[in-house]
Amino acid sequence: MTATTPALDSQAQVSEEIATLDGAAGRQPRLDYPAYRSSVLRHPTKDPEPADPEAAELLGPVFGHSDVGPMEADLTIQAGGEPVGERTVVTGRVLDGEGRPVRRQLVEIWQANAGGRYAHQRDQHPAALDPHFTGVGRCLTDDEGTYRFTTIKPGPYPWRNHRNAWRPAHIHFSMFGREFTQRLITQMYFPGDPLFALDPIYQSVTDPAARARLVASYDHDVTTHEWATGYRWDIVLTGSHATPLEEDDRA
DSSP states (O other): OOOOSOOOOSHHHHHHHHHTOOOSOOOSOOSSOTTSHHHHHHSOOSOOOOOOHHHHHHTSOOOOGGGSOGGGGBTTSSSSSOOSSOEEEEEEEEEOTTSOBOTTOEEEEEOOOTTSOOSSTTOOOSSOOOTTOOOEEEEEOOTTOEEEEEEEOOOOEEOTTSTTOEEOSEEEEEEEOSSGGGOEEEEEEOTTOTTGGGOHHHHTSOOHHHHHTTBOEEOTTTSBTTTBEEEEOOEEOSSTTOOOOBOGGGO
């Protein structure tokens, strides 16, 4: 891939890059964001083509509530042994713009393992694969819109956006609405990560208040004695306090 922006090696350089970009609102990720190199090549440049949503649904998979088992929300027991790393619980509510719970919502997650490597053939980061950790899970929200996952806290990992580039620890979230054409994707981060200021994907949300909504909060009530640390993170789908979401082609 041809570089479209100079290497970003310091917090000052990233901050300068952000300051030169237009778009004052900044509550959602910028699609054409030079600091995030691949967005320059991947963002939409043409008007969307009209499509018949009913015809699109005929080509999609069939999903029923009984297809999601309760064990799928515990990523620490899915691969026949104990995974390596910090066991953690991530929970929260999926809400609409009026604060109402979104019930029976399919929530899927995927993430790197504790060493910062995905269980995917395209990930060639020289960190160990964990044979007891797949990094994927799913659940349905309950009557209060609550989801809950037990997992391993992911590690940071290098990527080739610029020199010495590292992604902060994060978990990808995907949600389907009433139809498969309504898929929404976002990322959840952990508090206090020193890589935030150096990460162009996180910084592509240029509104600081909106960026903060991507970061979970440590919750000692969710933390379990001698078992797992706990974090709470709500997802708001619409409105002025909506969680920043990715475009489908950036998943």
